[in-house]
Amino acid sequence: MNSTSIIDLTHPLDPNKITIYPGDPEFTCCPSLTVAKDGFSVHSLSLGTHTGTHIDAPSHSIINGTTIDQVPLDTLVACPAIVVDLTDKKAGSKIIWDDLDKYSSRMKSGTVLLLYTGWSKHWGTPAYLEYPYLDKDAAVKILATGVRIVGLDTLSPDEIDGPEGYGVHEVILGAGGLIVENLTNLKALWELDAKAGKEVLTSIVPLSLTGCDGSPIRAFGWNPSM
Numbered sequence: 001m002n003s004t005s006i007i008d009l010t011h012p013l014d015p016n017k018i019t020i021y022p023g024d025p026e027f028t029c030c031p032s033l034t035v036a037k038d039g040f041s042v043h044s045l046s047l048g049t050h051t052g053t054h055i056d057a058p059s060h061s062i063i064n065g066t067t068i069d070q071v072p073l074d075t076l077v078a079c080p081a082i083v084v085d086l087t088d089k090k091a092g093s094k095i096i097w098d099d100l101d102k103y104s105s106r107m108k109s110g111t112v113l114l115l116y117t118g119w120s121k122h123w124g125t126p127a128y129l130e131y132p133y134l135d136k137d138a139a140v141k142i143l144a145t146g147v148r149i150v151g152l153d154t155l156s157p158d159e160i161d162g163p164e165g166y167g168v169h170e171v172i173l174g175a176g177g178l179i180v181e182n183l184t185n186l187k188a189l190w191e192l193d194a195k196a197g198k199e200v201l202t203s204i205v206p207l208s209l210t211g212c213d214g215s216p217i218r219a220f221g222w223n224p225s226m
């Protein structure tokens with residue numbers, strides 16, 4: 001494997017180009033010490049556990065749920081992935097099981113299901129807040145296949161202030177699953193998986209934040225034969 005074959009699925013953490021979930025803490029990154037003045041450079045970070053590309057641990061929605069530091073790394077590293085093309089979905093529309101069913105024969109325990117809507121192109125703009133979202137019954141059916149990790153290139157699998165509340169979060173996290181939000185570059189992974197028919201693996205690596213409900217991650221994918 002060479003370095004160019006790794007597909008980075010992570011939005012850079014850039015205070016000038018970011019979408020924060022309404023009500024979540026702002027992201028700041030400021031020089032604290034500088035080489036010129038102090039002899040070395042150190043930045044001060046301020047962010048939430050759900051800033052940028054990140055994982056939701058079960059304790060995000062579930063009382064006494066698993067925290068991010070308790071999620072075993074072997075469930076997050078080099079996992080086979082399925083990339084579902086949902087780029088025909090419009091702003092504010094619902095992703096239903098009919099959209100996913102044709103991929104269901106590949107869904108199983110240990111597989112990461114990635115919902116590719118293309119919404120990452122709106123990152124950092126108001127349009128990012130009006131994304132296609134996942135139907136709660138579809139989430140139930142995804143879990144019935146054994147899949148426990150669902151990733152999206154949108155802000156959330158649930159609609160902001162929608163009538164179903166945080167139903168998808170509660171279904172997936174309540175089953176001990178994980179949700180990955182604000183992914184990017186899913187097109188490149190989809191081209192390997194669906195177009196070229198090549199196996200793709202993903203790693204989604206959080207910080208080990210004791211007792212926390214999520215963490216920013218570095219997410220990336222690759223084809224193991226390249």
Ligand SMILES: [Zn+2]
Nearest residue numbers: 050055056181
């Ligand atoms: Zn989150």
